[in-house]
Amino acid sequence: MNAEILINSAYILASILFIIGLKMLGRQGTARRGNLLSGVGMLIAIVVTLLDQQVIEYQWIIVGLVAGTVIGLACARSVAMTAMPEMVALLNGFGGLASLIVGAAEFLRIRGGTVVPEDPVFTATVTYLTILIGGITFTGSIYALCKLAEWLSGRAITFGGQHIVNGLMLIATLVAGVVYVVAGDPQTVLLAFAVFTVLSLVLGWTLVMPIGGGDMPVVISMLNSLSGIAACAAGFIIRNNVLVVAGCLVGTSGLILTAIMCKAMNRSLAHVLFSGFGSAPPAATAGGEGVIQGELKPISAEDTFAVLEAARQVVIIPGYGMAVSQAQHIVRELAEMLERNGAEVRFAIHPVAGRMPGHMNVLLAEASVPYEQLVEMDAVNPVMPTMDVAIVIGANDVVNPAATSDKSSPIYGMPIINAHEARTVICLKRGKGTGFSGLENQLFLLPNTRMLYGDAKASLQGVVAEFKSLGV
Amino acid sequence: MELILLFFIFTLAGFLGFELIAKVPSQLHTPLMSGSNAVSGITIVGAIIAAGADDGSWVTTVLGTAAVTLAMINVIGGYFVTDRMLGMFKKKDGPAKKESSS
Known part of the structure; x- marks a missing residue:
């Protein structure tokens, strides 16, 4: 019990540091200290989680922490400033995938009987949401990364019936989710789980496909928001308050940034996501009202x-x-x-x-x-x-x-x-x-x-x- | 009851997020994004529990370890790259150091 009080007090402290850190990050003079405070909050959250009574084996955690630190530091130090959008997309993707894996691991633990959820229907629902959002965030970010790095064409890729295909897949994930939540038979549950996991990964890819390179500011900030929401949903699975608070903060702040970007282009989010803007040169508008005629004049x-x-x-x-x-x-x-x-x-x-x-x-x-x-x-x-x-x-x-x-x-x-x-x-x-x-x-x-x-x-x-x- | 409390803090945190970010100069949009991106690495808490719990199953341990690694990359990469970026923002005739600290 004492350990639990200690852990939760530390989580409250970490949440406070995240909030103050984010606030300070929004002002020029305090931004760097704000980032540091937020980092201290994260350190506290990580350290006290190691004291959690469920945690009994440390060797693999240490392996993961060390590997992540080495790779993360190497990336942060070596990345060129021109490649920042790619870096943010990649980190987003990793965050989303980590949440997806947390969801999957909890699913397996419940299935294996080591964890008995108090409220199975609710836990199943948030597990589904974690996997769905985490999956979309992961593949969506990876595709955005490929577009930004020009490993794949940055143009919007559209094809006939694209919205129908995406719509059908979304419906299929919903159906699989409902089956997963209500079905009692372990085989059916496992199948439904596998179906929506795969579909969420495919959806992330196909949803970013019709979005052109010029709209990437919107996509990046939206994926950022989603990675927070995925962490938040994972927090509901394991009933962890710091995950819910921090994930939700990131989710809403990312949403605001997305709205600011849309406003700067005078377009709605739906238009950015679904219109296929920038797929092909539109028909010439020469002669139309307000069109300027002239020629290109080079200069030395x-x-x-x-x-x-x-x-x-x-x-x-x-x-x-x-x-x-x-x-x-x-x-x-x-x-x-x-x-x-x-x-x-x-x-x-x-x-x-x-x-x-x-x-x-x-x-x-x-x-x-x-x-x-x-x-x-x-x-x-x-x-x-x-x-x-x-x-x-x-x-x-x-x-x-x-x-x-x-x-x-x-x-x-x-x-x-x-x-x-x-x-x-x-x-x-x-x-x-x-x-x-x-x-x-x-x-x-x-x-x-x-x-x-x-x-x-x-x-x-x-x-x-x-x-x-x-x-x- | 515990669940209701979680929803309660979820709602409050949501509103707080909106309030915090509402007026941020566009200058700081990138650091704000990479900084909040690092915060979303909080999922590492769930990953640590999954990796460290002894379920007698190697599958959850492998998954947990992978999740810890990925989330840690997210956390460390996010915070350090944000710090590096913010270290570059400076006023005119300010200290001319460049990427000296990290």
């Missing part, structure tokens, strides 16, 4: 230098292309040169630029860009007409004016950074052709836009070299 590094050299107000708008070409350091160098040349430089960050929430902020922080220089979309748009030059680095949809003017555009209504209002716009782009979402960007066709083709890093190095050769 020398001319770019000439434009920038004269500029006094410069805004840099980074996108996923900056991450791909690892151009963040040279971007910072260029910004410093412009400032030495007397210009004021801002970085305008769209909430969904990149492949996860806050992706661009992390990259620019890595390159030592002070965060006071980063401005959010709503702050930069009002001053955009006063900007001499807007440099768009590998961003596409988030600066496409079709979102405000072309009602037939699939991204119509999405809030954008109004780069087109700057006097001159210089767009860095790998080559001609449409970007990730498959849309032709109206910005590139405007009379005041110039295209600087090539790898962003190489292009910027060219511009910086021009500055250097003139001793600026």
